[in-house]
Amino acid sequence: MSSVNLSQPTSRNIRSSILSPGKVSREEAEEAVRTMILWLGDDPLREGLLDTPARVVRAFEEWFSGYRLKPEEILSMTFEEVEGYAEPVTLRGIQFESYCEHHMAPIIGVVHISYIPDRKVVGLSKLARIVDLYAKRLQVQEKLTAQIANTVQAVLNPKGVAVMISAEHQCMSTRGVLKHGVDTITTQYTGEFSLDKSRQSQFVKLVTSGISR
Ligand SMILES: [Zn+2]
Structure with a gap:
């Protein structure tokens, strides 16, 4: 686990959410979705997936609206x-x-x-x-x-x-x-x-x- 680089977006997301829950930006949330797509083995930059992170974040806002x-x-x-x-x-x-x-x-x-x-x-x-x-x-x-x-x-x-x-x-x-x-x-x-x-x-x-x- 020594290869974890805190300058990577995913690690930054985790760190900032631990420091201040609820203060993660929309951009950081979309970046996390892009990371998951990459981890699955797909290309987040291909046409069909280009707008997916934004859509997923909007869907999550609806599915988790109870927090507000x-x-x-x-x-x-x-x-x-x-x-x-x-x-x-x-x-x-x-x-x-x-x-x-x-x-x-x-x-x-x-x-x-x-x-x-x-x-x-x-x-x-x-x-x-x-x-x-x-x-x-x-x-x-x-x-x-x-x-x-x-x-x-x-x-x-x-x-x-x-x-x-x-x-x-x-x-x-x-x-x-x-x-x-x-x-x-x-x-x-x-x-x-x-x-x-x-x-x-x-x-x-x-x-x-x-x-x-
Ligand atoms: Zn379960």
């Missing part, structure tokens, strides 16, 4: 005129795409969220946006599940939150053990969902009835 969002802003608008509605509000089958933090391979699946309001409710689309806020980052499914549940609990302060995620990990289906069609299922409960087992089984029954994934 704040949960407090998404969940700030709540409503209290719900005529005393106090039973769970459940969103079933919110589709998401994330990327595993070990291989940067896609994790594709669905999230089910339920919360028991304590007077205030939140716009339904906001819960879907919370999913994206955490999904569009480098993730492990266990952490994603906990982050969604804990954030809804902390910001909205309902009587309880339940989250279930069912997803396929492409780092397992397209490489390594090469097992297709395996769903990884994780759950996280807070408040009444955590204390009351009947609340939990109600939730599980509701979100798993009549759906295949």
